[in-house]
Amino acid sequence: PFGKGQPLLNGSRVVSAIVGNWQLSGITTWRSGLGYGFYGASCTLPNAGSCWASYAPGSSGPVQTAPYGSGNLIGGTTTSYLNIAAFQNPASYAYGNTPRTMAYGLRGPTFFNQNLSVHRQFAIHERLRLTLQADSLNPFNNVSFSLPGNSISSASSFGRITSQANSGRILQFGVRLTF
Numbered sequence: 001p002f003g004k005g006q007p008l009l010n011g012s013r014v015v016s017a018i019v020g021n022w023q024l025s026g027i028t029t030w031r032s033g034l035g036y037g038f039y040g041a042s043c044t045l046p047n048a049g050s051c052w053a054s055y056a057p058g059s060s061g062p063v064q065t066a067p068y069g070s071g072n073l074i075g076g077t078t079t080s081y082l083n084i085a086a087f088q089n090p091a092s093y094a095y096g097n098t099p100r101t102m103a104y105g106l107r108g109p110t111f112f113n114q115n116l117s118v119h120r121q122f123a124i125h126e127r128l129r130l131t132l133q134a135d136s137l138n139p140f141n142n143v144s145f146s147l148p149g150n151s152i153s154s155a156s157s158f159g160r161i162t163s164q165a166n167s168g169r170i171l172q173f174g175v176r177l178t179f
Contacts, residue, residue: 023118025116025118027114033107034147037101038087039096053087054089065081068110089152113138115139119131119132127179129179130177133174138168145161145164145165146162
């Protein structure tokens with residue numbers, strides 16, 4: 001609506017010089033939840049580190065008890081999104097029978113983030129240019145949750161989301177003089 005031949009301010013050169021020729025760029029990241037894995041802490045294999053959990057043979061009912069992000073995410077009584085009864089510690093001298101990821105087909109929360117940048121270069125004189133730039137990381141302050149706790153030996157943290165996977169809104173501004 002600005003500039004020569006445009007209706008707003010009848011093509012004012014001042015308005016065109018200020019408002020025109022800005023460049024906008026952005027990066028949008030969206031991914032489905034990461035394949036979720038489980039491990040048990042009571043591993044009796046020598047020098048094995050931690051072992052994967054085993055499926056609980058008598059388990060029935062849903063493994064994911066609530067959609068991610070619903071319920072209480074703050075404080076000491078946070079919502080557990082996964083049913084700990086669906087898993088058990090592996091038998092003595094065994095690694096466990098769940099896969100490394102995607103046991104029961106479980107995925108973590110989805111991830112969505114955007115970054116935007118706007119800049120404009122002004123020609124001041126023959127070889128003198130001024131560049132203005134503004135960058136925003138996560139400009140809409142979207143929250144993407146981290147994976148829930150996955151240690152079946154810790155009933156207090158298993159299945160609970162305790163952190164955010166992306167950072168909050170960050171703004172930065174820049175001015176550059178090229179001569």
